[in-house]
Amino acid sequence: MSLERRLRAIVGDSHVLTDPDTHAAYVLDWTRRWSGRARLVVRPGSTAQTAAVVQACAADGTPVVTQGGNTGLVGGGIPHGEPPPVLLSTRRLTRLDPVDPVAGQVTAGAGVTLGRLHEHARAAGWAYGVDLAARDSATVGGTVATNAGGVRVCAYGDTRRQVVGLEAVLADGSVISHLGGLVKDNTGYDLTGLLTGSEGTLGVVTAARLRLWPPPPPGVTLLLGCDSVTAALALLPRSGLRAAELMLAAGVELVQRVSGLPAPLACAWPVYLLLETAELPDLPAGVDAAVSPRLWAYRERHTEAISTLGVPHKLDVALPLGRLAAFVEEVVELTAPHHTFLFGHVAEGNLHVNVVGPPPDDTSVDEAVLRLVAGYGGSISAEHGIGIAKAPLLALNRSAAEIAAMRSLKRALDPEGLLNPGVLLA
Protein backbone atom coordinates (compact mmCIF):
# COMPACT_ATOMS: atom_id res chain seq x y z
CA MET A 1 0.00 0.00 0.00
CA SER A 2 1.33 3.49 -0.79
CA LEU A 3 2.33 5.75 2.09
CA GLU A 4 -0.50 8.13 1.22
CA ARG A 5 -3.10 5.37 1.43
CA ARG A 6 -1.66 4.14 4.70
CA LEU A 7 -1.83 7.62 6.19
CA ARG A 8 -5.40 8.07 4.96
CA ALA A 9 -6.31 4.83 6.68
CA ILE A 10 -4.76 6.10 9.94
CA VAL A 11 -6.11 9.67 10.17
CA GLY A 12 -9.00 9.73 7.68
CA ASP A 13 -9.11 11.27 4.21
CA SER A 14 -9.84 14.81 5.34
CA HIS A 15 -6.62 14.97 7.38
CA VAL A 16 -4.23 14.08 4.58
CA LEU A 17 -3.64 17.10 2.35
CA THR A 18 -1.98 16.28 -0.94
CA ASP A 19 -2.86 19.28 -3.08
CA PRO A 20 0.14 21.65 -3.07
CA ASP A 21 -2.30 24.61 -3.17
CA THR A 22 -3.53 23.65 0.30
CA HIS A 23 0.05 23.41 1.60
CA ALA A 24 0.87 27.10 1.22
CA ALA A 25 0.29 28.01 4.88
CA TYR A 26 2.40 25.06 6.04
CA VAL A 27 5.46 25.43 3.82
CA LEU A 28 6.19 29.13 4.28
CA ASP A 29 7.34 30.39 7.65
CA TRP A 30 6.08 33.41 9.58
CA THR A 31 8.93 35.65 8.39
CA ARG A 32 8.53 34.55 4.72
CA ARG A 33 12.27 33.85 4.69
CA TRP A 34 12.04 30.05 4.83
CA SER A 35 9.97 28.04 2.38
CA GLY A 36 9.91 24.43 1.28
CA ARG A 37 7.96 21.56 -0.19
CA ALA A 38 6.07 18.76 1.51
CA ARG A 39 5.11 15.40 0.01
CA LEU A 40 1.84 15.80 1.89
CA VAL A 41 0.49 17.26 5.11
CA VAL A 42 -0.91 14.87 7.70
CA ARG A 43 -2.90 15.92 10.76
CA PRO A 44 -3.18 13.16 13.37
CA GLY A 45 -5.83 13.62 16.05
CA SER A 46 -4.37 11.50 18.84
CA THR A 47 -1.12 10.12 20.20
CA ALA A 48 -1.92 6.69 18.75
CA GLN A 49 -2.48 8.20 15.31
CA THR A 50 0.74 10.21 15.60
CA ALA A 51 2.67 7.05 16.45
CA ALA A 52 1.10 5.17 13.53
CA VAL A 53 1.90 8.05 11.15
CA VAL A 54 5.56 8.17 12.23
CA GLN A 55 5.82 4.39 11.99
CA ALA A 56 4.37 4.38 8.47
CA CYS A 57 6.76 7.12 7.36
CA ALA A 58 9.71 5.27 8.93
CA ALA A 59 8.73 2.06 7.10
CA ASP A 60 8.61 4.05 3.88
CA GLY A 61 11.93 5.83 4.58
CA THR A 62 10.20 9.20 4.30
CA PRO A 63 11.38 12.04 6.56
CA VAL A 64 8.90 13.76 8.87
CA VAL A 65 8.90 17.44 9.75
CA THR A 66 6.76 18.35 12.75
CA GLN A 67 4.91 21.65 12.83
CA GLY A 68 2.79 23.29 15.52
CA GLY A 69 1.66 26.89 15.12
CA ASN A 70 4.32 27.71 12.48
CA THR A 71 5.40 30.80 14.41
CA GLY A 72 9.00 29.62 14.80
CA LEU A 73 11.49 32.11 13.42
CA VAL A 74 14.43 29.88 12.41
CA GLY A 75 12.83 27.68 9.75
CA GLY A 76 12.76 24.53 11.90
CA GLY A 77 9.16 23.59 11.08
CA ILE A 78 9.45 24.11 7.31
CA PRO A 79 10.04 20.97 5.22
CA HIS A 80 12.99 21.06 2.92
CA GLY A 81 15.35 18.67 1.15
CA GLU A 82 14.87 15.52 -0.91
CA PRO A 83 12.82 13.42 -0.80
CA PRO A 84 10.19 15.98 0.24
CA PRO A 85 9.24 15.20 3.84
CA VAL A 86 5.80 14.50 5.17
CA LEU A 87 4.69 17.50 7.22
CA LEU A 88 3.10 16.34 10.47
CA SER A 89 0.87 19.06 11.87
CA THR A 90 0.11 18.73 15.59
CA ARG A 91 -2.72 21.22 15.62
CA ARG A 92 -5.38 18.57 16.23
CA LEU A 93 -3.65 17.32 19.39
CA THR A 94 -5.80 19.57 21.53
CA ARG A 95 -6.26 17.49 24.69
CA LEU A 96 -6.48 19.81 27.70
CA ASP A 97 -7.04 18.07 31.04
CA PRO A 98 -8.57 19.76 34.10
CA VAL A 99 -6.01 21.62 36.22
CA ASP A 100 -4.70 19.48 39.08
CA PRO A 101 -5.22 21.92 41.97
CA VAL A 102 -3.20 19.90 44.46
CA ALA A 103 -0.04 19.65 42.36
CA GLY A 104 -0.60 22.96 40.52
CA GLN A 105 -0.07 21.21 37.18
CA VAL A 106 -1.92 20.54 33.95
CA THR A 107 -1.53 18.10 31.06
CA ALA A 108 -1.90 19.72 27.65
CA GLY A 109 -1.79 18.29 24.15
CA ALA A 110 0.98 19.48 21.82
CA GLY A 111 -1.48 21.38 19.63
CA VAL A 112 -3.00 23.50 22.39
CA THR A 113 -2.14 27.15 21.83
CA LEU A 114 -0.45 29.15 24.57
CA GLY A 115 -3.43 31.49 24.57
CA ARG A 116 -5.84 28.63 25.28
CA LEU A 117 -3.55 27.26 27.98
CA HIS A 118 -3.42 30.67 29.69
CA GLU A 119 -7.22 30.93 29.62
CA HIS A 120 -7.61 27.42 30.98
CA ALA A 121 -5.14 28.03 33.83
CA ARG A 122 -6.70 31.42 34.65
CA ALA A 123 -10.19 29.94 34.83
CA ALA A 124 -8.92 27.46 37.43
CA GLY A 125 -7.18 30.17 39.50
CA TRP A 126 -3.64 29.52 38.22
CA ALA A 127 -1.17 31.05 35.77
CA TYR A 128 1.15 29.52 33.16
CA GLY A 129 4.69 30.92 33.25
CA VAL A 130 5.55 31.29 29.55
CA ASP A 131 4.02 34.07 27.47
CA LEU A 132 4.86 35.60 24.12
CA ALA A 133 3.22 37.79 21.50
CA ALA A 134 2.44 34.82 19.21
CA ARG A 135 0.36 33.25 22.01
CA ASP A 136 -2.74 32.69 19.87
CA SER A 137 -0.89 30.52 17.35
CA ALA A 138 2.21 29.11 19.09
CA THR A 139 1.54 25.67 20.55
CA VAL A 140 2.54 23.80 23.68
CA GLY A 141 4.50 21.31 21.53
CA GLY A 142 6.31 24.05 19.62
CA THR A 143 7.24 25.95 22.75
CA VAL A 144 8.50 22.76 24.39
CA ALA A 145 10.44 21.77 21.24
CA THR A 146 12.11 25.20 21.06
CA ASN A 147 12.35 25.73 24.83
CA ALA A 148 10.66 29.08 24.19
CA GLY A 149 11.46 32.03 26.45
CA GLY A 150 9.24 35.06 26.05
CA VAL A 151 8.44 37.98 28.29
CA ARG A 152 8.14 36.25 31.69
CA VAL A 153 11.50 34.46 31.92
CA CYS A 154 12.77 36.84 34.61
CA ALA A 155 9.82 35.80 36.80
CA TYR A 156 9.24 32.11 35.97
CA GLY A 157 12.10 30.87 33.80
CA ASP A 158 11.95 29.45 30.28
CA THR A 159 9.73 26.60 29.03
CA ARG A 160 12.16 23.97 30.32
CA ARG A 161 11.41 25.15 33.85
CA GLN A 162 7.68 24.59 33.34
CA VAL A 163 7.90 21.08 31.90
CA VAL A 164 7.41 18.35 34.49
CA GLY A 165 7.01 15.50 32.01
CA LEU A 166 6.36 14.72 28.35
CA GLU A 167 4.69 12.24 26.09
CA ALA A 168 6.38 11.83 22.71
CA VAL A 169 6.60 9.60 19.67
CA LEU A 170 10.13 8.53 18.76
CA ALA A 171 11.47 8.03 15.24
CA ASP A 172 10.50 4.34 15.13
CA GLY A 173 6.92 5.11 16.17
CA SER A 174 7.32 4.03 19.79
CA VAL A 175 5.66 6.18 22.45
CA ILE A 176 7.37 7.37 25.63
CA SER A 177 5.03 8.77 28.23
CA HIS A 178 5.99 10.49 31.45
CA LEU A 179 2.96 12.54 32.44
CA GLY A 180 2.59 11.47 36.09
CA GLY A 181 3.65 14.87 37.40
CA LEU A 182 6.29 13.68 39.85
CA VAL A 183 8.58 16.55 40.69
CA LYS A 184 11.18 14.24 42.22
CA ASP A 185 12.01 11.30 39.98
CA ASN A 186 15.61 10.13 39.68
CA THR A 187 15.00 7.07 37.58
CA GLY A 188 17.69 7.31 34.94
CA TYR A 189 18.18 9.56 31.97
CA ASP A 190 16.02 12.69 31.90
CA LEU A 191 14.31 12.06 28.56
CA THR A 192 11.90 14.92 29.18
CA GLY A 193 14.83 17.30 29.56
CA LEU A 194 16.48 15.87 26.46
CA LEU A 195 13.42 16.31 24.25
CA THR A 196 12.74 19.82 25.55
CA GLY A 197 14.60 22.17 23.23
CA SER A 198 15.46 19.40 20.75
CA GLU A 199 13.53 21.21 17.98
CA GLY A 200 11.70 18.14 16.73
CA THR A 201 14.91 16.27 15.90
CA LEU A 202 14.55 13.53 18.54
CA GLY A 203 10.79 12.94 18.74
CA VAL A 204 7.33 14.34 18.17
CA VAL A 205 5.96 15.77 21.42
CA THR A 206 2.30 14.82 21.74
CA ALA A 207 1.54 16.15 25.24
CA ALA A 208 3.23 17.89 28.15
CA ARG A 209 2.72 17.94 31.90
CA LEU A 210 3.25 21.55 32.89
CA ARG A 211 3.68 23.31 36.19
CA LEU A 212 1.45 26.27 36.97
CA TRP A 213 1.97 29.25 39.28
CA PRO A 214 -0.29 31.11 41.66
CA PRO A 215 -1.50 34.15 39.69
CA PRO A 216 0.51 37.25 40.63
CA PRO A 217 -1.35 40.12 42.36
CA PRO A 218 -1.92 43.14 40.09
CA GLY A 219 1.36 44.85 39.20
CA VAL A 220 2.47 47.99 37.39
CA THR A 221 3.51 48.41 33.75
CA LEU A 222 5.70 51.40 33.05
CA LEU A 223 7.67 52.76 30.13
CA LEU A 224 10.83 54.73 30.79
CA GLY A 225 12.73 56.95 28.38
CA CYS A 226 16.52 56.57 28.63
CA ASP A 227 19.57 58.28 27.16
CA SER A 228 21.45 55.05 26.53
CA VAL A 229 21.41 51.29 26.95
CA THR A 230 23.72 51.69 29.93
CA ALA A 231 21.21 54.05 31.57
CA ALA A 232 18.38 51.58 30.89
CA LEU A 233 20.32 48.71 32.48
CA ALA A 234 20.90 50.82 35.58
CA LEU A 235 17.12 51.21 35.95
CA LEU A 236 16.42 47.46 36.14
CA PRO A 237 14.88 46.82 39.57
CA ARG A 238 16.62 44.17 41.68
CA SER A 239 13.43 42.64 42.99
CA GLY A 240 9.76 42.29 42.07
CA LEU A 241 10.58 42.20 38.35
CA ARG A 242 7.94 40.52 36.16
CA ALA A 243 9.12 41.67 32.74
CA ALA A 244 11.85 43.92 31.36
CA GLU A 245 11.88 44.78 27.67
CA LEU A 246 14.32 47.02 25.86
CA MET A 247 13.45 48.94 22.70
CA LEU A 248 15.32 51.52 20.64
CA ALA A 249 13.93 54.66 19.04
CA ALA A 250 13.84 53.21 15.49
CA GLY A 251 11.56 50.33 16.55
CA VAL A 252 9.21 52.44 18.67
CA GLU A 253 8.87 55.01 15.87
CA LEU A 254 8.17 52.26 13.34
CA VAL A 255 5.46 50.74 15.57
CA GLN A 256 3.89 54.20 15.92
CA ARG A 257 3.90 54.68 12.13
CA VAL A 258 2.54 51.23 11.31
CA SER A 259 -0.01 51.00 14.11
CA GLY A 260 -1.04 54.64 14.34
CA LEU A 261 -0.23 54.72 18.05
CA PRO A 262 0.61 58.11 19.63
CA ALA A 263 4.08 58.88 20.99
CA PRO A 264 4.31 56.96 24.26
CA LEU A 265 6.18 59.62 26.29
CA ALA A 266 6.42 63.40 26.49
CA CYS A 267 9.56 63.39 24.32
CA ALA A 268 11.35 60.95 22.05
CA TRP A 269 14.26 58.97 23.55
CA PRO A 270 17.06 56.92 22.03
CA VAL A 271 16.23 53.96 24.30
CA TYR A 272 13.04 52.77 26.00
CA LEU A 273 12.65 50.34 28.89
CA LEU A 274 9.28 48.66 29.44
CA LEU A 275 8.98 47.24 32.93
CA GLU A 276 6.35 45.21 34.69
CA THR A 277 6.92 45.14 38.42
CA ALA A 278 5.10 44.09 41.57
CA GLU A 279 4.93 47.74 42.66
CA LEU A 280 6.07 51.10 41.37
CA PRO A 281 9.89 51.08 41.69
CA ASP A 282 11.89 54.04 43.05
CA LEU A 283 13.00 56.05 40.05
CA PRO A 284 15.64 58.78 39.87
CA ALA A 285 14.15 62.31 39.67
CA GLY A 286 13.36 63.56 36.17
CA VAL A 287 12.87 60.18 34.47
CA ASP A 288 10.32 60.44 31.65
CA ALA A 289 7.83 57.68 32.46
CA ALA A 290 4.30 56.56 31.63
CA VAL A 291 2.24 53.93 33.46
CA SER A 292 -0.35 51.71 31.71
CA PRO A 293 -0.71 48.07 30.67
CA ARG A 294 -1.49 49.38 27.19
CA LEU A 295 2.20 50.30 26.81
CA TRP A 296 2.84 46.62 25.99
CA ALA A 297 1.57 47.36 22.47
CA TYR A 298 4.75 49.32 21.65
CA ARG A 299 6.78 46.21 22.39
CA GLU A 300 4.52 43.42 21.16
CA ARG A 301 3.91 45.07 17.79
CA HIS A 302 7.61 45.21 16.89
CA THR A 303 7.66 41.86 15.09
CA GLU A 304 4.74 42.62 12.78
CA ALA A 305 5.80 46.22 12.19
CA ILE A 306 9.30 45.17 11.10
CA SER A 307 7.87 42.62 8.66
CA THR A 308 6.01 45.41 6.83
CA LEU A 309 9.41 46.70 5.66
CA GLY A 310 10.50 43.45 4.03
CA VAL A 311 11.74 39.99 4.94
CA PRO A 312 13.72 40.39 8.15
CA HIS A 313 16.94 38.61 9.06
CA LYS A 314 16.03 37.66 12.63
CA LEU A 315 18.96 37.10 14.92
CA ASP A 316 17.95 36.20 18.43
CA VAL A 317 21.01 36.43 20.65
CA ALA A 318 22.08 36.71 24.27
CA LEU A 319 24.96 38.78 25.61
CA PRO A 320 26.59 39.00 29.00
CA LEU A 321 24.73 41.97 30.58
CA GLY A 322 27.94 43.84 31.29
CA ARG A 323 28.81 43.85 27.55
CA LEU A 324 25.34 44.49 26.14
CA ALA A 325 25.72 48.25 25.69
CA ALA A 326 29.02 47.92 23.82
CA PHE A 327 27.52 45.18 21.62
CA VAL A 328 24.57 47.39 20.70
CA GLU A 329 26.87 50.14 19.47
CA GLU A 330 28.99 47.76 17.48
CA VAL A 331 26.16 45.80 15.88
CA VAL A 332 24.45 48.97 14.68
CA GLU A 333 27.69 49.99 12.94
CA LEU A 334 28.23 46.50 11.57
CA THR A 335 24.80 46.26 9.96
CA ALA A 336 24.71 49.77 8.46
CA PRO A 337 23.40 50.81 5.94
CA HIS A 338 20.54 48.34 6.43
CA HIS A 339 17.53 48.99 8.68
CA THR A 340 18.43 47.48 12.03
CA PHE A 341 15.98 47.09 14.89
CA LEU A 342 17.05 46.00 18.36
CA PHE A 343 14.67 44.93 21.08
CA GLY A 344 14.34 42.13 23.55
CA HIS A 345 14.15 40.61 26.97
CA VAL A 346 16.86 42.66 28.56
CA ALA A 347 16.96 41.13 32.04
CA GLU A 348 18.41 37.97 30.46
CA GLY A 349 20.64 39.91 28.07
CA ASN A 350 18.41 38.60 25.22
CA LEU A 351 18.43 40.94 22.24
CA HIS A 352 16.54 40.49 18.97
CA VAL A 353 18.69 41.91 16.20
CA ASN A 354 16.42 42.32 13.18
CA VAL A 355 18.01 43.46 9.93
CA VAL A 356 15.91 44.41 6.92
CA GLY A 357 17.58 45.07 3.58
CA PRO A 358 19.78 42.14 2.58
CA PRO A 359 18.05 39.62 0.25
CA PRO A 360 16.46 36.72 2.16
CA ASP A 361 18.99 34.16 0.89
CA ASP A 362 22.03 36.32 1.63
CA THR A 363 23.45 35.00 4.89
CA SER A 364 26.42 37.34 5.16
CA VAL A 365 24.80 39.74 7.62
CA ASP A 366 23.56 36.83 9.75
CA GLU A 367 27.03 35.38 9.90
CA ALA A 368 28.71 38.70 10.67
CA VAL A 369 26.31 39.45 13.54
CA LEU A 370 26.52 35.96 15.02
CA ARG A 371 30.32 35.97 14.86
CA LEU A 372 30.27 39.30 16.68
CA VAL A 373 27.97 37.81 19.32
CA ALA A 374 30.27 34.83 19.83
CA GLY A 375 33.22 37.21 20.13
CA TYR A 376 31.38 38.94 22.97
CA GLY A 377 30.91 35.62 24.78
CA GLY A 378 27.22 35.53 23.86
CA SER A 379 24.79 32.90 22.56
CA ILE A 380 23.76 32.79 18.88
CA SER A 381 20.33 31.56 19.98
CA ALA A 382 18.81 32.85 23.19
CA GLU A 383 15.28 31.49 22.76
CA HIS A 384 14.23 30.79 19.16
CA GLY A 385 16.47 27.77 18.63
CA ILE A 386 18.92 26.89 15.87
CA GLY A 387 16.50 25.59 13.21
CA ILE A 388 17.89 25.51 9.72
CA ALA A 389 18.84 29.18 9.96
CA LYS A 390 21.76 28.76 12.32
CA ALA A 391 22.66 25.08 11.95
CA PRO A 392 25.82 25.80 9.93
CA LEU A 393 27.01 28.15 12.69
CA LEU A 394 26.41 25.97 15.74
CA ALA A 395 30.18 25.61 16.19
CA LEU A 396 30.34 29.30 17.13
CA ASN A 397 28.91 28.30 20.51
CA ARG A 398 29.45 24.55 20.83
CA SER A 399 32.75 22.68 20.83
CA ALA A 400 33.51 19.82 18.45
CA ALA A 401 33.10 17.41 21.38
CA GLU A 402 29.67 18.83 22.23
CA ILE A 403 28.49 18.62 18.63
CA ALA A 404 29.80 15.05 18.38
CA ALA A 405 27.85 14.14 21.53
CA MET A 406 24.71 15.73 20.06
CA ARG A 407 25.19 13.74 16.84
CA SER A 408 25.56 10.53 18.86
CA LEU A 409 22.27 11.23 20.63
CA LYS A 410 20.59 11.96 17.32
CA ARG A 411 21.93 8.72 15.78
CA ALA A 412 20.86 6.69 18.81
CA LEU A 413 17.27 7.94 18.77
CA ASP A 414 16.84 8.52 15.03
CA PRO A 415 19.39 6.32 13.23
CA GLU A 416 17.91 6.97 9.77
CA GLY A 417 17.80 10.75 10.31
CA LEU A 418 14.08 10.89 9.57
CA LEU A 419 12.97 13.57 12.04
CA ASN A 420 13.43 17.19 10.97
CA PRO A 421 16.45 16.57 8.73
CA GLY A 422 18.82 19.53 8.54
CA VAL A 423 17.43 21.16 11.68
CA LEU A 424 19.85 21.95 14.52
CA LEU A 425 22.62 19.67 13.19
CA ALA A 426 23.50 20.66 9.63
Ligand code: FAD
Ligand atom coordinates in the same frame (compact mmCIF):
# COMPACT_ATOMS: atom_id res chain seq x y z
P1 FAD B 1 6.51 25.78 15.10
O1 FAD B 1 6.92 27.06 14.51
O2 FAD B 1 5.46 25.04 14.42
O3 FAD B 1 7.81 24.84 15.26
C1 FAD B 1 8.97 25.31 15.85
C2 FAD B 1 9.97 24.14 15.99
O4 FAD B 1 9.47 23.18 16.91
C3 FAD B 1 10.21 23.39 14.70
O5 FAD B 1 11.52 22.92 14.70
C4 FAD B 1 9.24 22.24 14.78
O6 FAD B 1 9.64 21.11 14.03
C5 FAD B 1 9.25 21.93 16.26
N1 FAD B 1 8.00 21.41 16.78
C6 FAD B 1 6.78 22.01 16.81
N2 FAD B 1 5.88 21.25 17.45
C7 FAD B 1 6.53 20.13 17.83
C8 FAD B 1 6.14 18.96 18.52
N3 FAD B 1 4.89 18.78 18.95
N4 FAD B 1 7.07 18.01 18.73
C9 FAD B 1 8.34 18.16 18.31
N5 FAD B 1 8.77 19.25 17.64
C10 FAD B 1 7.87 20.22 17.40
N6 FAD B 1 9.77 32.83 20.81
C11 FAD B 1 10.29 32.99 22.05
O7 FAD B 1 11.01 32.11 22.54
N7 FAD B 1 10.03 34.14 22.77
C12 FAD B 1 9.24 35.12 22.30
O8 FAD B 1 9.04 36.13 22.95
C13 FAD B 1 8.66 34.95 21.01
N8 FAD B 1 7.82 35.89 20.50
C14 FAD B 1 7.31 35.71 19.27
C15 FAD B 1 6.46 36.69 18.74
C16 FAD B 1 5.94 36.57 17.47
C17 FAD B 1 5.02 37.63 16.94
C18 FAD B 1 6.27 35.44 16.68
C19 FAD B 1 5.72 35.27 15.30
C20 FAD B 1 7.11 34.46 17.19
C21 FAD B 1 7.64 34.58 18.48
N9 FAD B 1 8.48 33.61 19.02
C22 FAD B 1 8.99 33.77 20.28
C23 FAD B 1 8.84 32.43 18.25
C24 FAD B 1 7.83 31.26 18.33
O9 FAD B 1 6.56 31.71 18.74
C25 FAD B 1 8.34 30.19 19.31
O10 FAD B 1 9.54 29.63 18.80
C26 FAD B 1 7.33 29.06 19.54
O11 FAD B 1 7.87 28.22 20.52
C27 FAD B 1 7.02 28.25 18.29
O12 FAD B 1 5.85 27.49 18.54
P2 FAD B 1 5.03 26.88 17.30
O13 FAD B 1 3.96 26.03 17.85
O14 FAD B 1 4.62 27.96 16.38
O15 FAD B 1 6.16 25.96 16.64
Ligand code: MLT
Ligand atom coordinates in the same frame (compact mmCIF):
# COMPACT_ATOMS: atom_id res chain seq x y z
C1 MLT C 1 9.83 38.75 20.60
O1 MLT C 1 10.36 38.76 21.70
O2 MLT C 1 9.02 39.61 20.22
C2 MLT C 1 10.15 37.62 19.71
O3 MLT C 1 11.01 36.69 20.16
C3 MLT C 1 9.84 37.71 18.29
C4 MLT C 1 10.87 38.40 17.46
O4 MLT C 1 12.06 38.19 17.66
O5 MLT C 1 10.48 39.12 16.55
Ligand code: ZN
Ligand atom coordinates in the same frame (compact mmCIF):
# COMPACT_ATOMS: atom_id res chain seq x y z
ZN1 ZN D 1 11.70 37.26 22.17
